[in-house]
Amino acid sequence: MEGILYTGIPSEAELAACPGIPSAKRIEEGRVAIIECVQEIPCNPCAAACMFGAISVSGEITSLPCLDEGKCTGCGQCIVQCPGLAIIVLHKNYSETESTVDFPFEYLPLPREGDIVDAVDRAGEAVCKGRVLKVIRLASFDGTCVIRLAVPKKYAEIVKSMKRLQK
Secondary structure: OOOHHHHOOOOHHHHHOOOOOOOHHHHHHOOEEEEOOOOOOOOOHHHHHOOOOOEEOOOOOOOOOEEOOOOOOOOOOOHHHOOOOOEEEEEOOOOOOEEEEEEEEOOOOOOOOOOEEEEEOOOOOEEEEEEEEEEEOOHHHOOOEEEEEEEEHHHOOOOOEEOOOOO
């Protein structure tokens, strides 16, 4: 058995049906939110966080968040508002060789800009090395930080976070 209820990791089928995943074309165009929310639970802070109206939860509050990829600027304000840590922002074509992934991070110690870290997939398995470009800590983020990691382009759509650093 696979899927979020059995493994804690969304299955390919669940992700394919997820209305928060932008199209491949939109991913190529620039920074964009990727919302891997596949559980129908009462939640909608991501929609309230988006000042561009790119995220909506229509009908019941248990409906999955939908991304209007045409409105998404990739600003990242939704990342820390998701209690399920299910949102990242991807910039696939950051450079000729690198992509960036912005993700929520709630562990200490925090990495520092310039650190080389193990970038991980959604299962927490290391897939490549990443370079920390930015550590965003704002009071309004209520303890959650956002890490911006540069990774080799071929891992752009695989990397979801980084390994926790040792104290």
